[in-house]
Structures are given as structure tokens and as C-alpha cells.
């Protein structure tokens with residue numbers, strides 16, 4: 001339960017109500033917990049799922065996918081005609097993710113790419129219906145610069161950890177907090193984005209591009 005922006009009791013309350021996940025997703029949650037992999041978790045995953053379904057997003061680029069937990073939720077929400085781009089810098093994560101995608105029956109919808117997501121997005125032509133940013137936090141302003149021109153008009157930019165355990169409210173010296181603070185300032189200053197930061201778990205920024 002990273003962040004706990006809303007307080008421990010409210011956070012516990014939200015998580016207690018969540019329906020059980022299927023075997024593959026539940027196994028991913030257990031693996032992430034055991035090995036300290038920072039996944040969005042089921043409460044935020046449900047929000048991503050809902051936004052993908054409401055918006056009808058099919059072409060989705062994810063920056064920072066780790067073991068593919070958020071990727072599976074997006075792939076399921078977007079359905080069989082989806083084209084989801086998984087990206088991660090760690091090939092071992094990608095190998096594990098591929099295995100989960102196959103077992104979850106969504107491997108045909110997902111292109112797995114290993115390397116720097118901010119560079120790899122340049123190698124995929126066309127615009128995206130949705131871009132999800134979850135890379136290293138000091139890279140958030142650069143990720144925004146890369147993502148924005150690649151989002152179609154009416155597309156959604158979603159970003160995790162935008163309240164960064166509340167550290168965004170204080171004067172920060174570390175690059176990660178500064179990165180998130182700069183990112184937040186820039187989305188709210190943007191003329192083309194309509195942002196809302198939702199204080200769920202560690203804060204999720206939801207932006208629609210005009």
C-alpha cells in the first residue's frame with residue numbers, strides 16, 4: 001500500500017472491498033510483494049481498466065511495465081483488437097511478463113519491448129489512444145515531453161505516483177521528487193491537457209488531451 005495519501009484506515013477500507021483477482025493476476029501480486037516490485041496494485045489497476053473501457057482506447061503505450069501487471073489490466077480492458085506496447089529496461093522483467101501474458105491469454109495484444117521507453121516510443125509510428133507513464137520519477141518531465149505529441153486528440157495520459165508519498169508537498173532535494181513536482185506543474189500549465197490528480201494510493205494523474 002505505497003503512499004497511503006488518504007490515510008491507512010481509508011486505504012485498508014478500499015482494498016478490503018476489492019473483488020478477488022484471477023489466478024495469474026493474484027500470482028503477480030504475490031510475486032511483486034515478495035520481491036519488492038513496485039506495481040500499481042489492484043485499486044489503481046481498476047481505475048486504469050475503467051478509463052480504458054470508458055474511452056474505448058485500443059492503442060496504448062506504457063512507459064515502465066516491470067512484470068506486466070498494469071499491462072495485463074490494460075490489455076484486458078482494451079479487448080482482443082487492442083495493441084498494447086509493454087516497455088521495460090530490464091530483460092528479466094520482460095521475460096517474466098511474457099510468461100504471464102501467455103498464461104493470461106493476452107499475449108497477441110501486447111508487443112514487448114526492452115530498453116529505454118523514452119527512446120523506444122520513437123520507433124513506434126502513429127498516435128496512441130492512451131499513454132501510461134510509470135518510469136523512474138526523475139524522468140517524468142522528459143517522459144511528458146515524449147508522450148504529449150504522440151497522444152491523439154481526445155487521448156488520455158495517465159501517470160502513477162504523482163503524489164509520491166506526499167513528498168511533492170515539501171521542498172525537495174532529491175531528483176525523483178523534483179521530477180514529479182515539475183511534471184505536475186507542467187501538466188497543469190499545459191494548454192492542451194486537462195489534468196486531475198486523483199489521490200488514490202500514491203496519486204494518479206489523469207489528463208485528457210484536447
Ligand SMILES: C[S@@+](CC[C@H](N)C(=O)[O-])C[C@H]1O[C@@H](n2cnc3c(N)ncnc32)[C@H](O)[C@@H]1O
Pocket residue numbers: 038039040041063064065066067068069070071087088089090093115116117118134135136139
Ligand atoms: C513502477 S515499475 C512499473 C510497474 C508497472 N507499471 C505496474 O504497475 O505493473 C517501473 C519500471 O519501469 C522501469 N523503468 C524505469 N525507467 C525506465 C525507462 N526509462 N525505460 C524503460 N523502463 C524503465 C523499471 O525497470 C521498472 O521495472
